[in-house]
Every structure is written in structure tokens, then in C-alpha cells.
Amino acid sequence: MSVDVLVGTQWGDEGKGKLIDVLTRDVDMVVRFQGGNNAGHTVEIGSEKYVLHLVPSGIFRPGVACVIGNGLVVDPVDLMNEMQSLKDRGIDISAIELSDKAHLIFAYHKRYDKLKELAAGTAKIGTTGRGIGPAYADKAHRCGIRGGELKNLESLKVLFTAECKKYNKIFADAGVETLNIDEEWAKVEVAAKYLAPFVCDTVISVNKAAKAGKNVLFEGAQGALLDIDHGTYPFVTSSNTTSGGACTGAGVAPRYIDTVWGVMKAYTTRVGEGPFPTELFDASGEELRKIGNEFGATTGRPRRCGWFDAVISAYSCMINGVNKLAITKLDVLDTLEEICICTAYELDGKVITEMPTNANELARVKPIYEKLPGWCQSTAEARSMADLPENARKYLARIAELVDAEVAIVSVGPKRDQTFLA
Ligand code: GDP
Ligand code: IMO
Ligand code: MG
Numbered sequence: 308m309s310v311d312v313l314v315g316t317q318w319g320d321e322g323k324g325k326l327i328d329v330l331t332r333d334v335d336m337v338v339r340f341q342g343g344n345n346a347g348h349t350v351e352i353g354s355e356k357y358v359l360h361l362v363p364s365g366i367f368r369p370g371v372a373c374v375i376g377n378g379l380v381v382d383p384v385d386l387m388n389e390m391q392s393l394k395d396r397g398i399d400i401s402a403i404e405l406s407d408k409a410h411l412i413f414a415y416h417k418r419y420d421k422l423k424e425l426a427a428g429t430a431k432i433g434t435t436g437r438g439i440g441p442a443y444a445d446k447a448h449r450c451g452i453r454g455g456e457l458k459n460l461e462s463l464k465v466l467f468t469a470e471c472k473k474y475n476k477i478f479a480d481a482g483v484e485t486l487n488i489d490e491e492w493a494k495v496e497v498a499a500k501y502l503a504p505f506v507c508d509t510v511i512s513v514n515k516a517a518k519a520g521k522n523v524l525f526e527g528a529q530g531a532l533l534d535i536d537h538g539t540y541p542f543v544t545s546s547n548t549t550s551g552g553a554c555t556g557a558g559v560a561p562r563y564i565d566t567v568w569g570v571m572k573a574y575t576t577r578v579g580e581g582p583f584p585t586e587l588f589d590a591s592g593e594e595l596r597k598i599g600n601e602f603g604a605t606t607g608r609p610r611r612c613g614w615f616d617a618v619i620s621a622y623s624c625m626i627n628g629v630n631k632l633a634i635t636k637l638d639v640l641d642t643l644e645e646i647c648i649c650t651a652y653e654l655d656g657k658v659i660t661e662m663p664t665n666a667n668e669l670a671r672v673k674p675i676y677e678k679l680p681g682w683c684q685s686t687a688e689a690r691s692m693a694d695l696p697e698n699a700r701k702y703l704a705r706i707a708e709l710v711d712a713e714v715a716i717v718s719v720g721p722k723r724d725q726t727f728l729a
Contacts, residue, residue, distance in 0.1 A: 309565040310565055313567075315569075316629065317616075317620065318576065322570055322636060323528070323570050337365030338509075338513055341379060345544060346360055349604050350364055351721045372402045374403075374509045374512065376406050376509055380410045380442035381410070381411055383495060386405070405507070407458075407507060413452075413491070415474035416438030432542055440544075452467065457502050467491075471492075534547055534626075537626050566631055568633055569632050582669040585614040585649045585674050617648055621709060634714055643683075647677070650677050682699045686719045690724075
């Protein structure tokens with residue numbers, strides 16, 4: 308019986324969705340605790356492929372409670388569509404719970420997100436355009452609208468109309484098209500009616516499950532380097548993506564947490580703007596993108612690709628308290644004759660092994676690489692450590708040593724069964 312947190316250790320898209328689905332075989336409840344539909348979590352089961360944005364990746368295991376916790380920002384129209392499309396594909400969605408404290412994202416947040424990005428020009432963050440930042444800003448400004456309001460159409464309409472008017476003034480002042488409040492309300496009303504039966508105080512259900520000794524798994528979104536406090540600020544998302552976020556984002560006390568799973572891609576990717584020391588701009592970067600199919604699950608944007616960076620990954624394991632690593636996409640490196648690992652940076656003539664906090668400094672560092680021989684054979688069929696070529700095992704061992712955590716799971720393909728315990 309355990310309460311575990313699973314987080315991304317890089318800049319997102321490490322394969323969290325796949326790992327949650329795999330681990331949920333032995334779990335009673337999966338809880339998302341931050342972010343929103345900026346996330347895109349892919350789960351492949353047999354010939355079926357699903358991309359989840361708000362619904363927890365435990366949804367494919369019958370009987371598992373799937374909680375959308377208080378720390379999220381939720382677009383009600385998109386959530387309704389996501390739930391309905393799962394239902395249309397024969398997935399039981401009745402075990403979904405939506406927190407009455409989660410903040411809601413409306414059309415005005417999305418429009419404002421895009422307006423801010425446009426105004427920032429070359430200094431843009433490269434957001435997903437899903438209104439994440441503006442919705443979290445409204446939460447901090449204490450003018451956000453929460454999930455509980457979905458159960459009260461009358462007061463929801465009053466609140467929504469007032470906020471929409473406020474944003475329309477901003478849009479008009481900026482010379483941007485304003486929103487038609489009646490049209491937008493009509494969409495919100497449909498979604499509110501659909502979602503109302505799923506809204507509850509999820510803090511109670513999560514704590515009841517933890518106290519009853521159930522297996523609870525917290526599903527992180529994004530990655531540690533996108534954390535609003537610890538990431539490459541300002542090129543980050545607007546929530547705490549690190550393991551500590553599970554406590555505030557679900558209302559569960561730190562003493563309940565047993566294991567912190569860190570999902571770590573065998574190389575590095577990033578979507579959007581911001582520093583990325585090991586980014587590859589040559590044919591090998593293109594190769595990783597092609598073999599790894601590195602295109603955003605939410606926006607379809609090509610992901611920037613680069614070598615494994617042990618400096619950022621070790622920092623990430625430290626702030627998350629990772630004690631078990633799930634290394635994913637090892638198979639993507641199968642054809643490479645030589646593989647690089649960044650073990651330190653050079654900054655202004657000095658060698659450093661700690662990640663600089665300042666994004667401008669991180670943008671100036673030069674990675675120092677250690678070269679390891681590749682294995683030049685397929686790992687996709689491996690189902691145990693013993694099945695892996697020796698050089699692949701050495702590569703994993705070196706990563707574990709550099710980030711100071713134990714490799715517990717290895718993933719060698721997108722399917723459920725392409726996973727084994729280390
Ligand atoms: P998430 O956001 O962390 O859930 O990750 P995404 O779903 O955005 O991106 C991970 C991508 O890699 C998805 O297309 C997965 O199907 C795929 N994937 C996951 N694990 C592996 C693996 O071990 N090998 C390969 N080749 N693909 C994987
Ligand atoms: P998953 O859960 C990768 C990135 C965006 C942008 C920055 C801010 O699938 O790993 P936002 O819309 O959150 O304000 O954008 O964060 N970003 C992600 N990158 N995976 C994600 O989620 C991401 N969610 C946000 O590209 O750089
Ligand atoms: Mg993703």
C-alpha cells in the first residue's frame with residue numbers, strides 16, 4: 308500500500324502518460340495535481356493510441372478512481388470534449404472526479420494568452436496557448452472562477468459575464484476582437500451541465516483513500532525544468548510541476564508520500580522557447596526527432612532535441628527527491644554509434660556542475676560531454692535488463708550514477724509491454 312508521486316524530470320514529454328498507465332495496474336486512484344490541458348500524455352494500448360490532456364492516465368484501468376485535483380486549471384469545454392471522446396471509444400469515465408476548487412479556464416484566458424505572446428514578440432515563451440498562465444494569474448489575483456461554480460449555473464453566469472466584460476475591455480484597448488459573451492456563455496453552460504455530476508471535494512476522497520491504505524498515484528504534468536519556481540524562469544509554465552506540488556495540488560500531507568518516481572527520457576527534448584544547453588542543431592538532432600517521433604502531443608510542434616543533460620537532470624532529481632527512475636525511449640538511441648552525456652558546463656571560462664538559476668546564464672553555458680559507445684542493435688524487444696546489450700546497460704548505469712537515483716523501470720517503446728523492471 309503506498310502513495311507515490313510520478314513527475315517529469317526534464318522539460319516535459321518524458322513519457323509520464325505511458326508510465327502512469329503501466330503503474331496503474333496496481334493502483335486504486337490516480338490524481339492529477341497541477342497544470343491543465345497544456346499537458347499531452349500519450350498512452351498506447353494494443354493498436355489504440357490515446358492522448359490525454361486533463362483526464363488522468365489511469366482511466367484505461369477499470370475501477371481506478373481518476374481525480375482532477377484542486378491544483379489544476381481546467382477548461383470545462385475541453386474537458387467535456389475529452390471525456391466524451393473517451394466515452395465514444397468505449398472507455399468508462401464514471402470514475403472521474405473534478406475538484407470544486409480547481410480553477411476554470413475560459414475563452415478569455417486563451418485569447419489573453421495569445422495576445423501576451425504576440426505582444427512579447429521575440430521574447431515570447433512559446434506557450435501552448437491554452438490560457439494556462441492567465442488562469443493561474445486570476446487565481447493569484449483572487450478573481451478566478453472555480454469548479455464548484457459548475458453546479459450553480461446562475462452564479463456561474465454572473466461571475467463569467469463580469470470577467471468576460473473585464474477582459475473584453477482589455478481586448479478592445481489592445482485593438483483585438485472582443486468575445487461575444489452570449490455565444491461564449493452558451494458553450495460554458497453546456498459544459499457546466501455535463502461536468503456538474505463529476506464535481507466534488509476531491510481533497511476528501513484523496514485523503515480517505517490515503518488513510519484507508521489504498522494505492523494512490525499522483526500524475527505530474529510538464530517537467531521539473533518547467534516549474535514556476537525551480538525551472539528556467541521565465542520560460543516555464545505557471546504551476547509547481549515538482550513533487551511537492553502534489554501536496555498542495557491535491558490537499559494531501561507530505562507524510563503520506565512514499566516514493567517519488569522520476570520519468571527521464573534517455574536524451575532531452577523541449578517544446579517552446581528557453582535555454583537548452585545540449586540542443587542539437589545538426590543532423591543528429593533531426594535523427595532523434597524522427598526516430599523518437601518528437602512532435603508535441605498537444606500542439607503538434609516539433610520538439611527541440613538534444614543529448615542527455617546530467618546537470619539539469621541531477622538538479623531535477625534533487626528538488627523532486629526522486630528515488631526511483633523510469634528511463635524512457637532508450638530504443639530511440641539504438642542506431643547511434645556514439646552517445647554523448649553532458650556532465651558539466653563551461654560558463655565564462657569556469658567549469659560548473661550546478662545548473663545556473665538565471666536563464667540568460669543557462670543560455671550561455673557550453674556543455675561538456677562524456678562520450679559513450681552506442682550498442683547499434685534494437686532494444687525494442689528487450690523485456691529485462693539481461694536482454695539489453697552491455698553498452699545500453701552501461702549507459703543506464705552512468706545516468707543513474709550522475710543523477711544519484713536508482714533505475715527502477717526501463718521503457719523501450721510506446722506500448723504497455725515495452726517496459727520492464729530494472
Ligand atoms: P508525457 O507528456 O510525459 O506523457 O509524454 P508524451 O506522451 O507527450 O510524449 C512521449 C511520447 O513518446 C509518446 O508519443 C509516447 O507514446 C512515446 N513513448 C513513451 N515511452 C516510449 C519509449 O520508451 N520508446 C518510444 N520509442 N516511445 C515512447
Ligand atoms: P506534458 O505534461 C512539454 C511548455 C510550453 C511552453 C511553456 C509554457 O505533456 O509533459 P504554458 O502553455 O504551460 O503556459 O506553456 O511550457 N509546456 C510543455 N512542454 N510538455 C508539456 O506537458 C508542456 N506543458 C507546457 O511549450 O514552453
Ligand atoms: Mg506530453
